[in-house]
Amino acid sequence: MQTKCYWLDAPHERVMIGAVKVMIGRSPDCTIVLEGPQVSRYHVVVRLGEQGAEMLPLGREPVLINGVERRVLTALREGDVIDVCGWSFRVGEGQRDAGAQADRVAWFLERQTGLLHYITGPTYRVGGDVNDDLIFVGWEPSVFALDGAPGPPFLTALREGVWCGRVLAEGERVPLSDGSQITYRDGSVAVRSRLASAGGETRPSSELAKLAVRVVLEFRPRGGQLTLEIGGKVYSTLLSDRRCDMVACLLQPPAPFCAGELIPEEVLCARVWPGEKNGRTELNTLLYRLRHSLAEEGIDPTPLFERQGGGLRFCLAPGATVAVR
Numbered sequence: 001m002q003t004k005c006y007w008l009d010a011p012h013e014r015v016m017i018g019a020v021k022v023m024i025g026r027s028p029d030c031t032i033v034l035e036g037p038q039v040s041r042y043h044v045v046v047r048l049g050e051q052g053a054e055m056l057p058l059g060r061e062p063v064l065i066n067g068v069e070r071r072v073l074t075a076l077r078e079g080d081v082i083d084v085c086g087w088s089f090r091v092g093e094g095q096r097d098a099g100a101q102a103d104r105v106a107w108f109l110e111r112q113t114g115l116l117h118y119i120t121g122p123t124y125r126v127g128g129d130v131n132d133d134l135i136f137v138g139w140e141p142s143v144f145a146l147d148g149a150p151g152p153p154f155l156t157a158l159r160e161g162v163w164c165g166r167v168l169a170e171g172e173r174v175p176l177s178d179g180s181q182i183t184y185r186d187g188s189v190a191v192r193s194r195l196a197s198a199g200g201e202t203r204p205s206s207e208l209a210k211l212a213v214r215v216v217l218e219f220r221p222r223g224g225q226l227t228l229e230i231g232g233k234v235y236s237t238l239l240s241d242r243r244c245d246m247v248a249c250l251l252q253p254p255a256p257f258c259a260g261e262l263i264p265e266e267v268l269c270a271r272v273w274p275g276e277k278n279g280r281t282e283l284n285t286l287l288y289r290l291r292h293s294l295a296e297e298g299i300d301p302t303p304l305f306e307r308q309g310g311g312l313r314f315c316l317a318p319g320a321t322v323a324v325r
Contacts, residue, residue, distance in 0.1 A: 006053040008032075008046060008082070009090040021047040021262060023310045024084055025059065027280070030310060031122075038085045041279065042264055042310035046082070049256075051075055053091060056256065058266050061085055073256045107153050109134060109146075109182075109189040111302075118306065119146050119153055126189070127158075130288040131281065133307055136187045143184050152177055153191070161185070210303040211317035217247055217324045224248070228299060237297040243290045245272045246283075250314035252324040259322045262311040287312065 006017040010032055015022055023030045025043040034043070040059030047054060053076040057063040063070055064083035076082075078093035107119045109126070117134050124146045125132045128139030136143075144162050146153045153176050157168040163183040164174055176182075180191040214229035224244035227236045239247060249271040251259050257267070269278050272286065284307075291301035306313040316322070 003095070004052065005094055006048065006076070007092045007094075009092055010087075014092070017046055017048055017053050021045050023264075024089075025310065027310055032089075034084060034087055036085055040266075042266055043084055044082070045264060046076070049075070052077075053093075055082060058264055059084075106193070107146075108192045110192045111189055117302070120307070123147060124153075125158075130284045134189075135288070136184075139185065139187070144182065146176070152193075155180075155182060159184075210300055211315055211320070212304065213317045213320050215251060215314075215316065215320065215322045217244070217251055219244065219248075219325070230299070235294075235297055235299045237293055237299070239290070239293060242272055242286055243293060246286055246290065247314070248324050250312065251322050260314065260316040260320070262306075262313045264311045266310075268312060283312070 008015045008017065008022060015031060022032065023042055023045055024032045024034060025041050026034060026036070026039040027041040030042065038061045040061070043057070043059035043061070044063050045056045045058060047056070054073055055063065055065065055070070055076055056073045057071055065074060065076070065080055067081075067083070076091045078091060080091040082089045082091065109117045109119060111117070120133070124134070125142045126134045126136065126144055126146070127142040128136055129141030132142060140159060142158050144158055145156045147156075154173055155162075155164055155168075155176050156173045157164075157170055160170050161184055162168045164176070164180060168174065176191045178191060178193040182189050182191070210230060212228045212230050214227075216227040218225045218227075220238075223238060223240045224247075225236060226239055226244075226247060227234065229235075246268060249268050250263055253259070253261070253263050253267065254271075257263055265280055265283055268283060269276075272278075273282070287305060287307075291305070294301040294304070304315055306315050
């Protein structure tokens, strides 16, 4: 059986448009990184929609499709040329075996608690800073990094004392495989691989059990109350204004996004800090504080939020019910 597939022909490379959205912009964690003062950090998203590939502009400067300015979600067709501040990308369309899609491998880091964290982006950093992708409290910022390119990831030690089969020198880069152990100080993670289906990365049943099947956010005069049903238990916590606004945007984002989807940073920042020039650093700090608020109520926040590319996702169990009022 064959299915449609789409891609972008970029300068010197072809980028597939799949379950993980293609982010184009100036930020180093974008799928395609462009330089220039006119390019926004996260300028445009190209993704798969119900009818095929589609483009959503996010940046200040307009995006052109076949020479025509587009500032709203736009469907793409084979041969369309997307122009982003002088860089051109041609949309391709073809057929491939459905089985070939199902054979893609996703890579994760497994904590000692058994939770899996999906390795995303061109560089996935682990350390003790709010800007790191996976945080270990008490560690220095950016202790080691993993590349998120197709195929088995590579580990780069960014500080002395990282162990992976042996103690690595600062700056040393080594290949990883399923089952590799990485240790630093009193913390360790294991590298795990999982087959990914055509619709996205698989989640093990142990992680699905830690996702919310019901989420209710009720606004109050100074913030709101968040109620979660996870693993047959109901949890409730009060959130301050900013944290409440961020959760509300994740659960009830503006069109064309839906709850459970990856929401771009620009969309979140515009909702949480309207009229202000806050960005990735402030958003990471707010997420860090939100996780602490949940942990104080006995809620494990790790599987609930996924940082990927230039966005953030509130991870929900399949069929979960969501209400914001």
